Amino acid sequence: MVSPSSLTKLVFLACFVLFTFSDKLVAEESDKVQLYLYYESLCPGCQMFIVDDLVKFFDSDLETITDVKLVPFGNAKVSDNMTVTCQHGEEECKLNAFEACAIKILTKPKSQYTFIRCVENNTEHFQQECFQGFRDEKDVNDCYNSDLSKKLILENAKQTMSLKPKHVFVPWVTLNGKPLYDKLDDLVSQVCNTYKGKAPLPKQCNPSALSEKKTTSKLQFSYANGAIKY
Structure with a gap:
């Protein structure tokens, strides 16, 4: 029979091991490079970057050292009454909201990216192309058709407009919070x-x-005050 004092020691030891192990997991996660992509769904350069370049981080071991976050909003504007206006029109607003919902519903970065890459590669017919075998279709549609989609976009707006220094164009990429500009x-x-x-x-x-x-396809950046080819 285990004495009360011995039991107390065992419980303490178990808690210590669990805390140490959990702390190690958090530390390892925080060690990853934070790669944030601020973009808008119908920006040609954003589409090219997502489809052709960001894929390198998901079809290789690079994801073991990189934490990729996608933030759809880009150069959109928010009026005083919380109306969102997008650079490439209402269709872009719809796609931004749809992708924000997908990011919310799909918890794994690779799943988020795979779906959004499909959408960006088929923006006109993405529902036919990207929903095949997609088990989260209902949840994403429910999010899009509810107030949650607007809430998510406004959260992305706040995150985008709080960038320091402010973003000048999209795709806008930061590593650990530092912008890469056009590099x-x-x-x-x-x-x-x-x-x-x-x-x-x-x-x-x-x-x-x-x-x-070492090379990336030449991108067409969409600036906050217009689209300029780089």
Whole structure:
């Protein structure tokens, strides 16, 4: 029979181990490079970046050192009565809200990205293309058709408009809160160099791999005061 004092020690030891293990998990998660993409759904450069370039972080081991967050709002405006006006029209507002709902409903970053990449690659027919075998269709539609979608967009608006320094155009990418401006042609290398955690670097960070993947397609940035080709 275990004595009360021994039982107390065992409980204390178990709590200590659990706390230490949990703390380690949180620390490892916080070590990841925070890659935030601020974008709008019908911006050509945003579409190209999501479809052709951001995929590198999900079809490789780069996601082990990178925490990717997608924030749909971009260069939209919010009026005093909380009406949202989007740079590329009402259809963009609808898609932004739809994607915000998908991000809310789908909890795993890879699932979020996979769905949004499909939408950005098929904006005119995404419901036919991206809903095939998509088990969360009802939840995403329910979110979109409720007040929750507007709430999510206003949250994204607040996050976007609170950026320091302020975003000038989209796609706007930050690493650990620092903007890359238009220097997106070497994104993988910049993420590899930014990572300071203890986990081994992915093979994509090897010099030989980086030399092969150094270019990004030329993007058409959409500026807050208009669209200018870069």
